[in-house]
Amino acid sequence: MTEAERYALIRQYAAGEITWHALRERGFDDYVQVLGALGELGLRPPIAPMTGPNVAARQRGRALLRQALRGQR
Amino acid sequence: MRRANADAPCCAKRCGDSGERAFQPYCHRYFATLYVVLADALDVLLRPGLLVSIPDAVYVEATRVRGAPGADRIVEWINAHLDAVRIIPTDIGIDQQRRLEEGRSIRGLGEQAAIETLERFLRSDPAAEALLLFEDTDVEKRRAIVDQRVSLITTGDFLRELEAARLIQSADYVLDQAAARGRNVERQHGAGEDAETRERLRDQLARRGAPEF
Numbered sequence: 622m623t624e625a626e627r628y629a630l631i632r633q634y635a636a637g638e639i640t641w642h643a644l645r646e647r648g649f650d651d652y653v654q655v656l657g658a659l660g661e662l663g664l665r666p667p668i669a670p671m672t673g674p675n676v677a678a679r680q681r682g683r684a685l686l687r688q689a690l691r692g693q694r
Numbered sequence: 695m696r697r698a699n700a701d702a703p704c705c706a707k708r709c710g711d712s713g714e715r716a717f718q719p720y721c722h723r724y725f726a727t728l729y730v731v732l733a734d735a736l737d738v739l740l741r742p743g744l745l746v747s748i749p750d751a752v753y754v755e756a757t758r759v760r761g762a763p764g765a766d767r768i769v770e771w772i773n774a775h776l777d778a779v780r781i782i783p784t785d786i787g788i789d790q791q792r793r794l795e796e797g798r799s800i801r802g803l804g805e806q807a808a809i810e811t812l813e814r815f816l817r818s819d820p821a822a823e824a825l826l827l828f829e830d831t832d833v834e835k836r837r838a839i840v841d842q843r844v845s846l847i848t849t850g851d852f853l854r855e856l857e858a859a860r861l862i863q864s865a866d867y868v869l870d871q872a873a874a875r876g877r878n879v880e881r882q883h884g885a886g887e888d889a890e891t892r893e894r895l896r897d898q899l900a901r902r903g904a905p906e907f
Contacts, residue, residue, distance in 0.1 A: 640831040650801065656876025665869040668850030669830035674837040675846050682825050682847035683855055689742040690859045 635664040736771045741861045746779040750787030751807035784810045
């Protein structure tokens with residue numbers, strides 16, 4: 622994979638167009654490589670919008686975490 | 695129990711007790727840890743007040759390479775918080791050791807170990823519930839087939855909740871720091887490889903009697 626291809630994949634990843642799973646299949650072995658390339662491009666790791674097939678389970682997860690955090694105050 | 699998706703990297707268990715819920719173990723995966731290691735924010739993992747359980751294969755992935763980013767800090771952090779952090783032995787971890795000895799790939803074993811840990815948690819207690827941490831892009835695109843007792847959270851969701859609770863200043867700051875330090879680590883690795891290559895070349899030339907440079 623050329624550097625240009627590598628950076629193109631990272632841009633797609635940062636935009637949420639491809640997944641970490643896909644990056645691994647394309648040759649990224651280590652998440653440090655991903656973070657490093659994101660840093661080189663001045664990008665940050667993507668945060669998923671609350672969409673997709675797992676929304677209900679994610680909403681439950683956030684509620685559980687919020688409850689745990691409240692318990693610490 | 696239905697199986698969790700193979701990319702379900704992180705779990706937490708809580709036990710019901712006469713209606714009052716108390717969180718117990720909480721385990722996570724390498725890349726999630728990397729964010730906070732590289733952002734010098736490992737302690738955020740303790741903010742929810744959960745017992746942190748790290749599957750053995752995940753621990754090995756994160757620390758087996760000497761000089762790997764954050765490896766020393768992870769070891770120091772675990773030792774500084776032995777009351778709140780523990781390593782969970784798994785069958786996958788045993789397989790990982792065997793593969794390492796045989797020089798075979800260990801890709802994906804950390805995730806499998808996290809799933810094994812989760813299943814053990816759920817089997818051990820009918821009232822157990824779990825929280826799985828997914829990488830953000832994977833959770834958005836891939837269906838996680840999980841037990842009803844299992845909830846999901848992404849690294850981004852986790853940081854956003856900490857931000858909302860004012861336990862960290864900014865989720866974006868943590869992510870930016872992780873990317874910036876990841877870049878520096880990659881550059882250091884590159885420079886290290888160059889130095890090693892130069893040294894090997896120098897040795898070869900010296901053996902041939904070529905002049906030093």
